[in-house]
Amino acid sequence: MTSRNEHDDHARPEPAAGAVALLEGVRDGLADVTLPLALPDAEHARLEAASAVRQLDDYILPRYRSLDAPLLAVVGGSTGAGKSTLVNALVGHPVTRAGAIRPTTRQPILLHNPSEAAWFEGQRVLPGLSRIRGVLAGGNVPSSRAGAEPDVGAMSSLVLLADPAVPGGVALLDAPDVDSISDENRKLAGQLLAAADLWIFVTTANRYADAVPWKLLLNAAARDIMVAVVLDRVPPGAEAEVSEDLRALLNREGLGGAQLFIIPETTLDPMGMLPEGMVRPLRVWLEDLAADTAGRSDVARRTLNGAVRALAERVSRIAQAAREQQRAAAGLEAGAVSAYGDAAGRIMEATRDGALLRGEVLARWQDFVGTGEFFRSLEQNVGRFRDRLGAFFRGEPPPAVRVEAAIETGLQAVILDEAANAAEETDQRWRADPAGRRLLGTDDLSGASAGFADRAAAEIRAWQEALMELIRTEGQGKRTQARWLSFGINGLGAALMIVVFSMTAGLTGLEIGVAGGTAVVGQRLLEAVFGEDAVRRMAEKAREDLAVRCRRLLDEEQQKFLSRLPDRQDIADSALTAHADALARLAGSA
Template sequence: MITALVRLREALQDTALPLDVPDAESRRATRTEMVDQLEDYVLPRLIQIDAPLLAVVGGSTGAGKSTLVNSVVGARVTEPGVLRPTTRSPVLVHNPADAEWFQGARILPHLARTTGATDDAGSLHLVAHDAVPQGLAILDAPDIDSIEEANRTLAAELLAAADLWLFVTSAARYADQVPWGFLKAAAERSTAVAIVLDRTAPEAVDEVAGHLARMLTARGLRDSPLFTVHEGGLDDAGLLPPDAVAEVRGWLHGLAADTDARAAVVKQTLDGAIRSLARRSHDVADASTAQAAMVARLRTAVDDAYDEAITQVDKASADGTLLRGEVLARWQEFVGTGELLRSLETKVGWLRDRVVGWVRGKPHQAERVTVAVESGLESLIVEHAESAAERAEASWRSTKAGQDLVEDSGAGLGRASRGFRAEVERAVRDWQHGVLTLVREEGADKRTTARFLALGVNGLGIALMIVVFAHTAGALVGAEAGVAAGSAVVGQKLLEAVFGDQAVRRLAERAREDLNTRVQELIDGERRRYLDVLDRLGVRDGHADRIRAVAREVDDLRFAAAEAATSTHHHAGGATT
């Protein structure tokens, strides 16, 4: 069981619930509470089952908890708070012989130990006193309804670390909602609870105690002992008269003296805590599933936006869209397209061998085409990256969880990243360089031919780029593309005049694949900004299954132990008979 509960603690700690999805806040609180109870109480108690019984005294503001503890001990071991809220460390009173059980980090390991009174709520003030019987320790906790959140949180943690709750209330406060919220949780977990009705006028004791008893019964705490302490004066040490707390003191001392009774209290609370942990683990698992589902939804929105950008860039860089405007004008300057196109329309066959002669471009005109291609391609990629960023951000903002991520990231996710244009410029130049390399390699044995010399590597490279921009599904686009298609035909004829049609198709396909790869890498880099935000959340598939599996193991071990205990009891009974 210890091994299974250690695995449960690890599974709970490893489960991230960062997103603001329905019930996330309450589930985060549940997970934290469960981990704390495992570390503060369940595991330490299982490992050292014979440790002294820890009775935590809790209750509402002004119920008289500290005065009750002092009066039960018979000495001023904890300071009652005059001003509210009282900020001080919780006080644990124990028998000197039991000091070793509490000086280390066996229970409440996150609280530093001190033997002197302090205002540090992160410390546990240890007080050794002979009046506390060996085998029992009493812990005075902060108010459960303190106006200070830190006090309320600490009070809840201390109660979760108790073998026994000694719940203190008063005639004026016994019906308050906050205490009953704690008592309800105690009933659900089968925690051992005793109630002290404190500061009650003698004439009102029967009426208030009767009503309180009925409330306890209705809420599953019928078997919880109910003690009454009459309202009365305090002595010079601030203690109630001994007979006022005699019943409470006698009951606690009786528990300390009776090993079986003490063990029964520990077993009741421990079994209830383990059962509750196993049950509530499924709530945390459900919350983990909801987190993973939201991450998947946000991831899909990002992928859809950026996949669409890749598709649109691929389409626009292959359907002739780029062969317009500046690119078209510079290309026409380079090849004298008007006259050449008229000849192509009537004498395609004849022109194949003569097409190079029509090219009248000069080196500076080739450079203009290169610059126009670079600029057009850069603008195309940046435009679609910006659109993808906007779409992804809009999709995220449609959910509260996604909106929080956008605002908390501080990365300007709704726009392309700041250095993206420079990255695109480099990638496009690298692609153009790669195109020239393809041409140079393909023309290695043709560099002395008149056709190759007439156009040169740059001229042929430009022609290949033009062909790529109108090269859908491995073939030039149809005549419906108009001037763009005609421009591409010119480019293709120029290339075919030097390399032949098979080589041109191969070159165009390789150049297009290279362009697509570079575009994919660029867009994926932008996509990564969003995905990094999701990855940093630590939400992983499989965490929910891991929690459920360990919770089922804990339950199986509980049931097996219960069956073994029942079997042992029956055998013992038979032997006795």
């Protein structure tokens, strides 16, 4: 008997080694697929990815690594079709349990020639199923008590049974019912059929057109797998009619090459066995296949290539699902970015349309510069204006900080209001989308975040400090320095803030005489100290700095939405698309 290690160490051609490397990469890529967004096809695509990983582990990778391993013939079919009875007949004695209680086969049994035990004792195929070494029953055990006791807890194990009656080169696997009342049985049956080199599909004369078996048979056609169909319990005299109808169905669905075997309706013997010779044609076909090394190799390669071709199509569909995830995530992200970008625009618009020069800010500024007497000074020449201001500032300390505080309060209110508007808009957009709604869950993000008001206030104060530093930097020349020192840094800063908030003020009517006139005072004051060009430059720089800070505040705030989006790598499709193309080339090269 050849050892397991000797089988594993068989040298394989370089193309096969390259194929294995590709398939291992595909397997890892599929295992990483999450598709986290709640899109209509996401759940199906996730199930497809998991199923593809299982088939790679159970069949495709093992077969590529061991092209000379025995064929695995899975015996499958509908409930009560007689699968276990057929398996017992093929080996000539009861080895697997048959009977009327459903489901009979819970624990799959793999029958192999004793000389080929090493191929199946390890985890080469179906690695997710643990191994149990079975023992052949004596000759007096009927089929109703043969094999393993039905055990719902044994679904994750595979009973290995060495039997000299199984020809070397082919192993038989008795699978659960494909339409079992047990969900776990159905899943396991599908998994085992996906791991097969060939199928022996058992159906009956009154159930051969059922939908569930045909769904699996169509899957076999897509994989180009070799199929032998056993039509069981055919009433006397109906063989020709039923077999002709079944053959027509097979031809129509692309399975015209399937072997068809007929088992007439008959009475089982006391051991629960079919009469000797009833399955002789099927047994001879299996023995001939087992004895034909080249034929077995052709079957293995044909099934393997079909499985890879089907896998390529499956991976392509999963890649499409990943692209849909990307589009959905991009749409949700764009919705949030747009809402917060619009909010930033509205904040800056509020700082230029004169809105902030009304109310408390206007009152504090007028308190600072005086009212009628100060405005009348605008009619005097610049020198006299400067002297009067200098005298004013050198008196009792002016309340410039009140202007700064009023500006901070007013600007903070605008920022908070627009952040709340952006949050509400984004929340509504996301909740209108199933994927966004799932990401938000029961959390309410429709207002400004806790602590945002403090962050906004701190950012405004930082902007005001930067504005003061801008004035200091601009007034470095000795002559200018004397001027701005005479006016006072806080007073100039307050004036510059007023100018910033009125750069393109769209004021009309009586407001021109109040807010507009107020801005003119500040601008004249600054121009008297720094000159017209410098004032324009400082105001533009201060305004740009404010815009950057507001945008940064809102960028940070929108992260409460964007942080819920999946990592781009989790929904990337580029590797999947490349893998699908490579798999198609691999299947086409054989």
